[in-house]
Amino acid sequence: MTRKEYLIRQKEEKGQKLFGIFPAYYPKEILWAMNVLPVEVWDPPLEFNHANAHLQPYICSVVKLGLELILQGKCETIDGFLFPHTCDSIQNLASIVSDYLNLDIPCYFFYHPKAPYSAASRRYYLEELNGLVTRLEKQLGMLDFSALKQQVKKGNKVTALIKEAYKLRACNELRASNTDFYQVIRGGEYLHPDDFLPMLEGFLSTSRGHGCKGPSVVLSGIMPNPPEILKILDEKGVKVVDDDLLNCGRRLLAPESQNEDPFEAMADNYFNMPPCTTKNSSLKARADYTFKKIGRSKAKGVIFYMVKFCETELFDVPYLIEELKKRGLATLLVDCEVNQGLSGQLETRVEAFVEMIS
């Protein structure tokens, strides 16, 4: 079943509302509990036709493709949009979509504190969660508190399985290819947990076993796009053993909170997430986190998957690369537009990187 078919089925047969969610952090459990299926918008496979009339050439392709998706009329089944406050471009895109496109679709905004090490932040985050619920209730009806508790537990189950998959991957106990692994993990960007959980369970039970014996790498950056790189790594026998990708490991691997209060549990999950530039984590915290991953998985290098013009990530990279080089680790910086595919030059660079770590 294609993604589109799945979404239509969820809406028509299961009566779920569909929300388009822009990157990156948001309290998905609240949406699940309100019978909303969050559909994340990271890299829709589109050509730019209309977005350039609204956005400058120096705006990243994640933001542009998200707008293009709307402008091409591909969001007709969508019942709402949620814009987390991730970066300057998404922030202003939210304003454009909400105010200037004449859409009859409600837009919601979610501000997560950027100083998460301050005591003031946790209280604010809890207030933001409550504020979001209040706004959503106007469209979707009252939130059922017990349903939220259940969804938080379900979210924890999803996290536990994803963590298990990453753990197996790090110790080479998962047979799946790099391409297959990320295809499964990214399923969580649109699948309901009732469907995603069995998918993860099935994946884990069928994929256990020794992986290939080639050299291993860690991924960092935004997301595994262009996916062709994963394919090359598969062909060359290189294992991706872990990642610090914003749309994968960085937001999916927080310790599961056991707090009985669902709001407190969601706050725990947010504040316990790995270091992230969108939350003002220090460079050292990010570097240490990356070294921990490398140490655990014995990776020989790091591939940075950058999206062109993404200031959020690009500012952290020089320091991270410098520190990795000091430790004798290989690095490859891939800086390209989403869905751009693999140019001959990039392919050569990937191959040279693989030779370096082999």
Added chain:
Amino acid sequence: MSLRKSVRYYFMKEIGAPALMRFSHLKKKKRPINPNPNFGPALKSTNRLKEIMARHYLLSRYAEGAKPVAWVTSGAPVELLRAFDFYTFYPENHGALCGAKKMGPELCTIAEEHGYHQDLCSYARIDLGHYFSGTTPVGKLPKPDLLFASNNICQTVVYWYKALAQYWNVPLVLFDTPYNFSAITEHDISYMVRQFEEMIPLLEQTSGRRFNYKKFQEVIRIAKEGSLTWGEVLATMKSRPAPMTIFDAFGHLAPIVSLRGLPVALDYYRILLRELKERIESGVGAVTNERKRLMWDNIAIWYKVRDLSDIFAAHDMNFVTATYTNAWAETIYDLDVDRPFESMAKAYSLVILNNNLNHRLELMERLIKEYQVDGLVIHSARSCKPYSVGQYDLGRILMDRLAIPSVVIEADITDSRVYFEEQTRTRIEAFFEAMES
């Protein structure tokens, strides 16, 4: 803090700097007056402005070790730091200065050689270029003891200052201002006030001084007065002809950005205001034959201020307002000495770049009406995404609503390598035609 350095600092402040200023003033050759017939006489206050800023940069060299030094973002609530007697330095102001002196590409290239991508903000690249090379047009910059950033102007400053914090090995204090998607709420204000309360012990520790509430209130009063006076300065351009251009105002902006909350800034704006009022009374315009009045959107193109000023003046067009210069007059006047923390939270979170696009649209509509604007020049600045994303829509809507023609200049604030002379000229020529039709 070292006693020797303190003595040296205060000697320079009270005796050395004023003497040097007098000496350099005497040494300066008189330029021919008013060489360009399209402009009225130069503002006399500009000499005082140059003295103030030169003294500020000169003293900063001696501040290290004598006073706690903080590097601050342009939109951060510096009033709190002044209560601890921090010497404040503004990398964005320094970036603008480097841009105006056409040093942007050189410093940006140094940062790029250290891995900082050319797509990143050029203020940040200039600053990092300075870190890696020590290059600056002002001799030497003071090493910071603390970095103070607020994301009310962009998230970029947070990424940039995080890198500085790592390299300089100093603490970074972030004032996080929730973005105003629709309205700033009470819980947003409480969050910001709690952050101020949490900052105070760290500021006490870094500065070695106890928080002095009365001094803080006095700083708030001066900052408010300074902002109000700056607003009056800008408002003089409502007159026809306007007594100065927005290109002048880009320069006169420096004290309200870098010296806000200090008496020197307030005193300066009173002097400037007096001169501008005199010009209005005498009917002296900044552009000799002001026929059309324009608005500028976004930060200046610092390396092209003079050129652009000449091009537009040659067509008898004067820039009389800008969303950029207005930013320091827009909300800071709302500071309240009796509720300093709450009012500071509100004033700093409601600035233009922390607000949704509709807020900017309303502001632009108001400025267009109040300043009798005939046309709009939009600088689409690669370095500044929160300022630039949405500009295409804003330009279109303003054309629909107010029949205001506009032109978009794709450029950058300080990195002249992405300024395309021919393309810009062609666009501006087309704009002139639209303005005259």
